[in-house]
Amino acid sequence: MGSGNGVEIREKSIRLFFVHDGQRCRETLTVAGKPALPTAANIKYAHRVAAEIRDKLRHGTFVLAEYFPDSPRAASAGPATTERNFGQWCALWLETKGRLAKNTLSQYGNALAIWQSLLGADTPMERITHATVAAKVGSYPWKSAKLLNNYLIPLRGVFALAGRELKAENPMEGIENSKHQAAAPDPLSTGEMERILADMRERFDPRVHAYFVFAFLTGMRPEELIALRWGDVDWNHETVRVERARTAGELKDLKTYNARDVDLVADAISALQAMKPWTFMGGPDAEIFQNPVTNRPWHDERSQRDHYWTRA
Template identity: 35%
Template sequence: MRMHFTVEGMRYRPTLMIDGEALAPTPANIKYANRLIIEICERIRTGTFIMREYFPDSDETTSPAELTVESWLIEWLTTLRIENSTRGGYDAAIKFWSRAPCDGKQRTLGLIPLRALKLSHILTAIASRPDLSGKTINNYVSVLRQAFTLAVTDKLLSTNLAEAVPRAKHQRQPADPFSRAESEAIIAEAAKVDPQIHNYIEFWFWTGLRTSELNGLDWRYVDLYGDAVSIERVLVGGEEKDRTKTAEARLVRLNSRSRAALKRQRAVTGLAGGRVFQDPRYSRPWHSEEAFLRVYWSRILKRLGIRYRRPYNMRHSYATSMLMAGMTPAFCAKQLGHTVEMFLRIYAKWIDGNQNDLETARLESALGTRAANGVSSG
C-alpha cells in the first residue's frame, strides 16, 4: 500500500512498511492507513510534519519540511568565513531564534519547519523578549535576514520573511567621557597600584586607541624618535589579527603624556620586544579586557568614588580633550581612525559647545542693531 500526499508543493508516495516488510492491503491495514493519512494531513496543515518520523525506512526521507529554522541557521553558519569575535555574535542570535517562543502552542521558532515559517512567528519571538534593546533585536534580525537570503537563493524559501520585520527603534548612547579632573585622578591612582597599570592607563587616556589596538600594540610599530605609533595589528577575543577594525593602518601622533608613558613602559617590556603592554600579575600580554576590568579598573574607580564607565570611555576623553584644545575635527578623526562624518556625529556636542555662545551673541548683536534702527522684530 502506498500513501499519496503533497508537502510544500512536492509529492510523496511512500510505501507503508513494518519491520522492513510492506503492509498487505487487509481490511485492518486499510483502516490503519486511513487513520494515518488523516493524521499526516493535519500535521502538514499545521507545519509540523516530519517525514522520517512516519517513514524512517523510506527512500524519500529528505522532505524539505524536515529542515527546521534552527537546523538551517546552523547549516548557514557553516558556510561563512568570519572572525571568531563575529561568530560569537552570530551564535548568540541563532541561540535566540532557536529558543524563542513563536506561537500560542508553546513551540519554539527553531523547531518550526523552514518552509512553514510565518512572519507572525518571527514577530512573536521578538515580542517575547521586551528586555532586549532595539540594537540587539536589529542585530538578531540581521542574522536571520542573511540566513534567509541564502535559503531563497538555494530555493528553500520563496521569500525572505525577515525583510518584512520593521527595524526596532533605539537611541545611540552618547559619548560619556571622563572630565579632565577625573582623568588625572584615575592616572594618579593607577600609579599607586602598579607601574605598568599606570603606563597602560595614561597611554590610553592620551592616545584614545581602541581596546583591540592598545592590547595588540607591538614595539616594532613604536617610533619614539618620530613621536608616533603605527596601528597595524589588533587583538580581538585573544586572537591577533594583522589588520585593524577599519582594515586600514594609521599613524597616531604622540603627545608629551603618551610619550612619557611609553618611555616608562619601554624599561619594562621594551628589551624583550613583542607586545608593549602586559598584565603585571603574570608578565604576559593582555588577552582580554575582562581581567583588567575586574582586577584593576573597577577597583580604581570605586576607590576614587568616580561614576563607573567602561575603559573605552578613555577614548572619548581623548577625543573631547583634543576638541576643547581647538584641534580640527579632521585631525582628531584621523587620530582615532574615524571618518570625519562619524567623528562629527559622535562628538558634535563638544564641537558646538564653545561655538554656540558665539553664534547666539552674533544674533543678539543683530537684534540690538535692528532695534537701534527702529526696526520692529515682530
C-alpha cells in the same frame, strides 16, 4: 569494551550511535558486508564514519540507507529527504561566515541560539512565517532595542540564505529594526582623568597605570592597544603605527581597515618608557603592554576594564 564520540566498541563488533529523526539509533558498522571487528584500523574507520554522520545530520543530508542498508530502520524510513530544519540552516549560515573574527562568530552563534529557542531548532523552514517571527520579536523581553537589532542581523542572514535555495517567501520582510537613541557622549574632564590615573598609580601595578595613561593620551581602541608592538614605535618622530587589533585572543583587521600613525605627547612616551623593563627585551615583535597577573600580553580588552577601570 568502550565508547565515545558516537562509537561503541564491543567484543566482536563496532556500533555507531546517533539521533536521527528524533530516535536514538544504534547501528552495527559493516565492512565488505560483514560486521566490522574491533581492530585498530576498523576503530579508526568507525570514528571517521561517525564524524561524517554527525556532519550530515547537522546539515540535514543524512540518509540512513546509505550507511546501513540492512538496517530495519532503513527499510521503514521511506523516501530520503534533504530538507533542512531551522537549526540546520542556522548552522549552515554560520559556516558561510567562517572568515569573520572569532568574537563576531561567537556573538552570531549566541544570537541564533536565542532564535532557535524561540522559533524551534527542529521547525521546518516552511512553517516559520512572517507572523511567527513578528510575534516572537514583539513578545520576547529584549534588554534593549540595540540588542534586538544586533540579533536580527544573523536571523536575516539565515532566511536570506535559505530563500535562495527554497525559493520561498522571506518571513523577515517587513521586520524592521527597533528605533533607539544612543546616549549622548559624556567624556571625562582633564581633572577626572588625572584623579583616575592617580588612583591607579597608588593602587595598581605600574603596568596597569602605564596602559591607561597611554590609552587616555592616544585615544586608541583597547583592542588596538593590546596588539601594539615595540616595532610599531617611531621614537624619532614620536609616533606609533596602528595596523592591527586583538579580540578574544585573535588578531584581526582594524575597524577602519586603514593603518594610521598616532602622535605621542610627552606623557604617552613616558608610559612607553615605563613598560621597557618588562617587555622591551622581547624585540620588535613583542607586545608592549602586559597583564601583571599573567606576565603575558593582554588576551582581550575585558580584563583590564573589569579588574582595574571599573574599580578605579
